[in-house]
Amino acid sequence: MNLSSVRGILCCLLPLLLCLSACEREVDAQSGKETPAQGAAETVEAQSPATDTDAQQPALDTAEDNAADQEKAMRMAGKDDLRPEAAWAPDTTGEYPINAYDNYVDTGDLSALRERGKLRILVDISNTDSLHRSATQQDIEIDAAKRMAQQMGLEPVVLYAENFDQLLPLLEAGKGDIIANNLVMTEERKQQVDFSTPTANTELILVSEKDAAPVTDDSDLSGKTLAVTKGTAYEAAAREFAKKHPGLKLKVTEKNYVELVIDVAESDLEYTVVERQVFDLVDQFKDNLQENYVFPGERQMAWGVRKNSPELVEAINKFVRDHKLTRTSDRSVGDLDEIKKRGYVRVVTRNHPGTYYMWKGRILGYEFELAESFAKHLDVRLEIVVAPTHADLLSYVVDGKADIAASLLSATERRDDAGVDFGRPYMKEKVVVVGEENDKIDSLDDLAGRTLHVRKSSSHYDVALKVKKQVPDVKIELAPEELNIQQIIDKVADNDYDLTIADDVSVKLEHSWRKNIKELIDLHEDDNVYVWLIREGNPELQEAVNKFFDKKSTQKKMAVLYTKYFDAPKRTRPEINEVNENGTISPFDKYVKKYADKYDFDWRLIVAQMFQESTFNPKAKSWVGARGLMQVMPDTGKQIGEKNLFDPETSVRAGIKYLEWLHRKFEDKGISPEDMMWFTLASYNAGLGHVYDAQDLAEQKGWDRRVWFNNVENAMLLLSEKKYYEKARYGYARGQEPYDYVRKINARFRTYVALLEDYERRQEAETSMLLDPLYPKFLQLSNLAGGRQPAVAATPTSAAVAGH
Numbered sequence: 172m173n174l175s176s177v178r179g180i181l182c183c184l185l186p187l188l189l190c191l192s193a194c195e196r197e198v199d200a201q202s203g204k205e206t207p208a209q210g211a212a213e214t215v216e217a218q219s220p221a222t223d224t225d226a227q228q229p230a231l232d233t234a235e236d237n238a239a240d241q242e243k244a245m246r247m248a249g250k251d252d253l254r255p256e257a258a259w260a261p262d263t264t265g266e267y268p269i270n271a272y273d274n275y276v277d278t279g280d281l282s283a284l285r286e287r288g289k290l291r292i293l294v295d296i297s298n299t300d301s302l303h304r305s306a307t308q309q310d311i312e313i314d315a316a317k318r319m320a321q322q323m324g325l326e327p328v329v330l331y332a333e334n335f336d337q338l339l340p341l342l343e344a345g346k347g348d349i350i351a352n353n354l355v356m357t358e359e360r361k362q363q364v365d366f367s368t369p370t371a372n373t374e375l376i377l378v379s380e381k382d383a384a385p386v387t388d389d390s391d392l393s394g395k396t397l398a399v400t401k402g403t404a405y406e407a408a409a410r411e412f413a414k415k416h417p418g419l420k421l422k423v424t425e426k427n428y429v430e431l432v433i434d435v436a437e438s439d440l441e442y443t444v445v446e447r448q449v450f451d452l453v454d455q456f457k458d459n460l461q462e463n464y465v466f467p468g469e470r471q472m473a474w475g476v477r478k479n480s481p482e483l484v485e486a487i488n489k490f491v492r493d494h495k496l497t498r499t500s501d502r503s504v505g506d507l508d509e510i511k512k513r514g515y516v517r518v519v520t521r522n523h524p525g526t527y528y529m530w531k532g533r534i535l536g537y538e539f540e541l542a543e544s545f546a547k548h549l550d551v552r553l554e555i556v557v558a559p560t561h562a563d564l565l566s567y568v569v570d571g572k573a574d575i576a577a578s579l580l581s582a583t584e585r586r587d588d589a590g591v592d593f594g595r596p597y598m599k600e601k602v603v604v605v606g607e608e609n610d611k612i613d614s615l616d617d618l619a620g621r622t623l624h625v626r627k628s629s630s631h632y633d634v635a636l637k638v639k640k641q642v643p644d645v646k647i648e649l650a651p652e653e654l655n656i657q658q659i660i661d662k663v664a665d666n667d668y669d670l671t672i673a674d675d676v677s678v679k680l681e682h683s684w685r686k687n688i689k690e691l692i693d694l695h696e697d698d699n700v701y702v703w704l705i706r707e708g709n710p711e712l713q714e715a716v717n718k719f720f721d722k723k724s725t726q727k728k729m730a731v732l733y734t735k736y737f738d739a740p741k742r743t744r745p746e747i748n749e750v751n752e753n754g755t756i757s758p759f760d761k762y763v764k765k766y767a768d769k770y771d772f773d774w775r776l777i778v779a780q781m782f783q784e785s786t787f788n789p790k791a792k793s794w795v796g797a798r799g800l801m802q803v804m805p806d807t808g809k810q811i812g813e814k815n816l817f818d819p820e821t822s823v824r825a826g827i828k829y830l831e832w833l834h835r836k837f838e839d840k841g842i843s844p845e846d847m848m849w850f851t852l853a854s855y856n857a858g859l860g861h862v863y864d865a866q867d868l869a870e871q872k873g874w875d876r877r878v879w880f881n882n883v884e885n886a887m888l889l890l891s892e893k894k895y896y897e898k899a900r901y902g903y904a905r906g907q908e909p910y911d912y913v914r915k916i917n918a919r920f921r922t923y924v925a926l927l928e929d930y931e932r933r934q935e936a937e938t939s940m941l942l943d944p945l946y947p948k949f950l951q952l953s954n955l956a957g958g959r960q961p962a963v964a965a966t967p968t969s970a971a972v973a974g975h
Contacts, residue, residue, distance in 0.1 A: 264806055266329040268296070269341070271810040274330075278345035281323070281482035289328050290320035293338050293347035296331035297429040300860065302522070302529045302902035304455040304557040306515075308353055308371055308448040308472070311496055314552050315370075316351040316474070319490040334427055336402040339363055342477050349487070350475035353448055355404035365478055367487040369471040370496040373446040375408050377464035378435050386442075386464045393418025397442040400428040405444040408466050412444070429453060433900070436460050437867070446470065456900050502571040507549075507711035510574060515552040518542040519564055519573035522557050522896065522903045523655040525680050525736065526578050529901050531804055532858045535795060537736045538577040541597075544728060548719050559897070560652040562628035565589055568706050575716070576704035579676065581630035590707050594716035596700035597729060600674040602634055603690040607664055612691035619644035622669040624659060626650050631672040634696055638672075653893045657681060661891070664688045674699065679737040685907065735794055754930050756923050757787050759800060762823040770831040772848075775927065777827060779919040780852060783912060784826075789819045801826025830855060842877045849879035849913050853887070857909040860901035861890060868895060884910050 277283060284290060298309040313329060320327035330347055332338050341347045342364060355373065356366050377386060386392070399409040401423050413421040428449055434440040436457035454460055476484050494514060503509065510516050520526045520538050527536040539555065546553035556573050558564045564580065567573040569590040582593045604612060604623070612618065619642055625631040627649050635647050650659050656677045662668040664687050678690055705713045719725055757763070757778045767774035784802040785791035797804050799822030808816050811832065813825035834851045836859060842850065854862045866876040869886035876883060887906035889895045896903045
């Protein structure tokens with residue numbers, strides 16, 4: 172047979188083989204079985220003859236069950252297809268970036284707004300996108316504007332502009348209804364918009380580094396730069412100031428005024444001009460600033476309203492008159508009547524994961540959510556105050572800097588004698604000795620010669636003293652007061668500390684992040700209960716706290732919050748160790764390929780991320796309420812136009828759209844394409860703000876802010892240490908989570924790549940062996956390859972190892 176005859180036979184047989192393969196796939200599709208990825212050949216495997224049919228039957232049943240489950244999971248969720256929800260309501264704040272909101276044009280007065288049922292509140296995001304250590308004027312204005320809208324019977328919608336210069340044009344164009352953004356009243360602005368009754372007074376200040384020389388009218392500022400934000404009241408003041416100092420370079424920029432103050436703190440700029448409230452905001456997390464020069468004359472701030480809206484102006488003015496909106500930091504020891512008169516309750520807490528912190532852009536915390544409910548119960552605004560140290564929790568209440576301390580605090584005799592009363596106990600927890608996972612303590616006597624690390628201000632110090640009476644040879648070392656209990660436990664896990672004492676709830680919180688610590692022995696402190704601390708002499712406030720905790724609705728909420736923060740599913744996932752034999756790596760490859768291609772991502776990397784997020788469970792719900800395969804937060808879904816996040820395709824599309832939005836935040840910053848992806852994944856996990864903080868910290872440490880592995884990831888780890896997170900814009904971050912998250916996805920991605928490459932090699936080898944008999948001997952693959960035999964297909968395990 173000549174070569175042309177062989178080719179002729181092949182031409183006839185190949186279509187037949189392909190047809191049979193296509194028919195088989197169609198039969199599988201009709202029967203609901205999973206089919207290979209598009210374009211992949213069927214895997215042909217030699218099997219040993221069956222010797223025990225009964226023994227094989229359960230495996231076949233399991234395979235069919237898995238296929239049925241997979242088919243069900245792939246089914247599109249219908250309108251009435253209710254999925255299990257978390258016990259807590261998802262976040263739906265009614266706040267949007269301006270470009271993410273389905274906006275409309277409306278230039279009408281209050282009657283027109285009532286027809287639409289919404290009040291669009293325009294603000295500048297730079298004033299709000301950090302974790303505030305205490306309330307700012309902006310916090311007060313946004314909260315007040317929301318309350319006012321509700322009193323008017325309108326739904327408040329907060330729209331964040333990308334920069335300050337957009338606010339007035341958006342209002343004039345009918346893309347918003349009021350501006351509540353520390354807006355300084357000027358004659359020029361009065362020509363553009365109407366103003367409400369003033370909400371607060373302020374003054375303009377020249378900001379410099381703390382060690383800069385005092386600036387006067389006679390100072391020589393040659394070679395120095397003063398930068399201000401375009402379109403602000405600061406611009407006019409800066410121009411007048413520059414005229415008095417001819418050598419000073421004036422730079423008018425679109426960069427936001429908050430960012431300019433941060434530039435000054437980080438020595439990237441000599442001077443800027445802002446009003447005092449902005450300075451106070453940045454001063455909460457940057458300590459290298461001073462008010463170098465105060466411009467003469469007091470300014471007034473008010474809400475901006477579109478011209479020709481007399482009904483809306485009148486309604487706003489009535490609200491402003493009835494509510495004192497100006498923030499005061501004066502010491503106050505008044506009881507409940509004074510709190511209600513001023514309109515807000517001050518709750519002091521700590522910035523850590525059990526109480527108050529930021530994660531994925533949301534403010535979270537068991538105590539924070541309880542305090543929100545309590546403020547609502549009183550019908551006042553909540554003002555959170557973050558204590559610098561654990562000891563300050565008590566002193567802030569006693570000294571009148573706060574009304575209540577709420578930070579998972581135990582009721583102790585020492586605290587009772589220090590000038591505070593206790594609210595109703597709301598949680599009871601056992602007290603345990605905590606050590607690393609391989610440690611073993613069978614009895615108290617085993618503590619002899621060991622060291623307990625505790626803070627002197629904590630209830631655990633009192634417990635440690637009791638232990639020492641029973642076991643004289645146990646040592647007590649005082650941990651720094653600035654550490655929270657989670658950080659102390661971290662030091663035990665890292666072998667920096669020997670042992671510590673903690674409440675069971677703190678260990679549960681830690682277990683949600685790491686496994687290398689454990690409870691060694693119960694100390695049987697049966698009277699260990701958590702309470703809120705209230706200043707002595709405030710019986711009405713104490714009674715209000717007791718009534719709040721006695722409410723059935725509060726008790727239900729506490730049960731929900733306990734599950735959410737302390738009993739929620741773990742945030743890390745087991746490693747995957749095998750791939751489907753038909754060339755797919757998840758049940759949802761077709762969706763991932765579709766949208767990864769659209770947004771230019773490597774689909775295998777997205778699948779690796781999906782597994783990390785949900786282990787391919789489309790019904791997955793996280794401890795913070797994230798949903799579906801890609802664990803998208805409900806608020807994030809709203810902002811990118813996606814609703815049904817339990818639907819597999821919707822979740823994939825939403826996750827990839829959000830990834831693409833995050834990815835663009837790292838463009839044009841000198842970051843390599845590969846590192847851009849790692850930064851994007853870290854931001855998806857922890858939030859963009861914490862990643863920005865880690866980049867800034869990396870640069871301060873002399874590491875490369877453009878490289879993730881071994882550079883910015885190491886800075887991320889440091890953001891759980893007080894000396895670093897207290898100066899970070901977004902505060903405390905549990906850096907271990909994004910650190911592990913990116914590394915695990917990277918490793919799994921490489922595994923998937925190796926597995927898929929191995930699968931393709933096996934397909935080529937099997938196809939070659941199938942067609943070889945059709946060729947004459949001298950044309951068979953082994954001869955053409957110089958006697959080389961087709962490669963033996965690697966197992967998934969060996970391929971996975973090779974991928975690492």
